[in-house]
Amino acid sequence: MILRADLNGGQITEFKQEATRRYIVHLLKSAADNDHTMAQFHLAECHLNGSKVDRSHTKALNLYRKLASRGISQAQVALGQRYEAGEGVDRDFDTAIEWYTKAADQGSEDGRHHIMFLRGWASFIGHSVEQSDIGALSYWQEVSTKSTNPVLKSIATHMVGWMHYLGRGTQQDELKGVKIIRENESHGFKLGEDQCLGSNWNSVSSDSHAAHKFFELCQLGSDKIWLCKHLMAVCLVNGFGTAQDQKRAANAFQQLASEGHAASQFWLGGCYYNHWGVSQDYRQAFEWYNKSAEQDNSYGQWMVGLCYSGGAGVLKDDNKAAEWFRRSAEQGNRCGQNALGRCYKDGKGVAEDIETAAFWYCKAADQGHLYAVKALKELV
CATH class of the missing domain: 1.25.40.10 (Tetratricopeptide repeat domain)
Incomplete structure (x- = not known):
């Protein structure tokens, strides 16, 4: 590689790092062509993320499917995730669970926790099963306490907090719920007490995988469960896992607040107080804060x-x-x-x-x- 003389040390380092990354991908491709299992798995990840190769869900899926059919548990989990998210295929929770189950049957704890996590959401929103707060909480608690997957664990823990806060599937304990939500806040999942329950004055935009997954799941249940719609609106206010759309959020809060949900009344007050998606109006803000307070x-x-x-x-x-x-x-x-x-x-x-x-x-x-x-x- 020929470097221009006027490049500073930082630029030289950047070029070297780029060259190293390209060389690693070259080695992955060579190993994958020679049927090296983990090379094929990592190459699929590269295609999925567009890392130094063409971003292609189709190529990633083909590699994952090939490896999954050969019994590679990591690929079975990855394939299940694609069906769960609807990436490159139609979203299909049942097929996702089938692949997670294949991984779990081989002793994959990650596969088992993906099943628990997904069944928690299915129970909560009544997707293909009877709606059950008790069932949802049970599944989420297991993921929260036992999973090492940071995405699943953070989302499940957040929802466990809400279940205690609202008394859904368990005896209501607001302080316990608040504590769980507060302590669950992290760099990868920024919705803590202040951002999701309390002051809500500072946006917490996030493009993390956990944020995107949380928004998608809330959106999926938003037509059935008020809390899903409420949390979807919280994400829209902040740009958490989605593009910021405060007008859409305010409309959602307005509907939920009119139905009498205290948490949504509080947030609608915040919209009027902070000029989020509506004209700033302190009188309206006070009225909605007061409705929430009276509950x-x-x-x-x-x-x-x-x-x-x-x-x-x-x-x-x-x-x-x-x-x-x-x-x-x-x-x-x-x-x-x-x-x-x-x-x-x-x-x-x-x-x-x-x-x-x-x-x-x-x-x-x-x-x-x-x-x-x-x-x-x-x-x-």
């Missing part, structure tokens, strides 16, 4: 308090702000606890009381609320 949604209660505190869409009233913050805080909401702590610190709506302020700040800080942690340090 004991602790995030709605916190936002009603903030609206009273700042006079957003309603007359400013520190006393009412403190009342709503208290209702939220007493439900264990860390945002409400932090806000109530600030009320006691500043003497707004309540008598100034540093000890009580510290009490509520501690409650919020114990749940990882960063502003509460900072406020506590300032009190010392």
